[in-house]
Amino acid sequence: MTDKYYANEPSFHVAVDCIIFGFDEDRLQVLFQHRNIEPFNGELTPLGGFVQEDETLDEAAYRVLTERTGIKDLFLEQLEAFGDINRDPGGRVISVAYYALLDKANYDKKLLEKFNCKWMDANDLPALYFDHMKMMKKAINRLQDKITYTPIALKLLPQEFTMSQIQKLYEAILDEKLDKRNFRKKVGEMPYFTKTGKIDKSTSKRGAAIYFFDYKMYQEHKDYHI
């Protein structure tokens, strides 16, 4: 990389930190890793890594995410850059925070162990170092906001799901009970939630209709909200 114009300007290590959300039955969860570098070696942190010269910020985040979870079908979005001078006592590091949504069921257990990762309940987070708690709060706020006008939350579920599952998912994210009939009414009005015809009997004797989300149709009818 040529640097003939800006050579006199200071430079900084730049990292990405990914707040990775998963969903388990009825709980929103966040993925942490035991840090394997000093300082704070061994402590829990969001998954992160340093940006390399041959990658964009988004690519760095995607790399960290895929190499440690193996999951490629996910939602990933930047939150904000964090640049306080002493945010990391190990050195001046500017960190760009991301959040991601993925289906835990796709997560390779071996990778989880190999990288020493751990799911934690989003309502019961461990003590966090640096400004990681700020990132967490920002990520949860963004997620809560965004699921009210986009269907990104579905990335937390398998491709097929029941109404009860979506509702539990929304309740977990928004951290409040929702009215069943009103919720189903709204979701039912959206043309891109489609019945597969299949029935899930795993959670009730009666069985629940299984839906899938028609991403193609969604592109044409974005005008409905949950």
Place this chain on the structure above:
Amino acid sequence: MTDKYYANEPSFHVAVDCIIFGFDEDRLQVLFQHRNIEPFNGELTPLGGFVQEDETLDEAAYRVLTERTGIKDLFLEQLEAFGDINRDPGGRVISVAYYALLDKANYDKKLLEKFNCKWMDANDLPALYFDHMKMMKKAINRLQDKITYTPIALKLLPQEFTMSQIQKLYEAILDEKLDKRNFRKKVGEMPYFTKTGKIDKSTSKRGAAIYFFDYKMYQEHKDYHI
């Protein structure tokens, strides 16, 4: 700055770019500067500068802003970090975009000339280089979003203003006509818009009531929206 832990990681120039909004009678405007460094020397860009070792990102943005406008009472918020590899042909630079709102009336004309700055109409932007147009779009979207649930737009007006002024301001930002009665109804319901008792006769024979925004009261009654 110690760097004993991360010394092997790459490092990058980090810049801030500020999308600065102003308001003039009935137009939303954006401040640009003629770039004074190669490449693209002389072209219009948002106000920007390199982050220094002794400052946070926010501080860098605030510095760029105050040193070139002289204004200290403003709204400043980060948008997002931009890190494409070739976004700046002059070298690898990761830029953190900010947007700011300020009252043009406070702007020192001498500084404007000294730094070769120029207000442009937000609906009639010049050709922009790098990813500056992306930043612009993001800034305008954020602004449009945010004024519907916070009163930040008032930072674009003098401390005292008439109802017509706020309405024109909102119309300029949202780029649509608003119904006068409905607008006044909503604003009137908010306790923190307070009449000063003064009357502005500059724009009408009848005269319009002058209001001010009670920031203290706002802290207690955030539950009203425009």
Place this chain on the structure above:
DNA sequence: GATTTAATGGTATGAACTACACTTTTATTC
């Protein structure tokens, strides 16, 4: 005092959200 110019104030309609409780289905149990 006639004219001009912008400021001011209210109502009726439709849309959207909220609250709320019983019936259906079928596997399991006795």
Place this chain on the structure above:
DNA sequence: GAATAAAAGTGTAGTTCATACCATTAAATC
């Protein structure tokens, strides 16, 4: 095979909120 249990599924009335829509008022100018 009748009773039970457990979750899925369904509709309506009330209320709140957003929208559409103009005539009157005040004061300065001529």
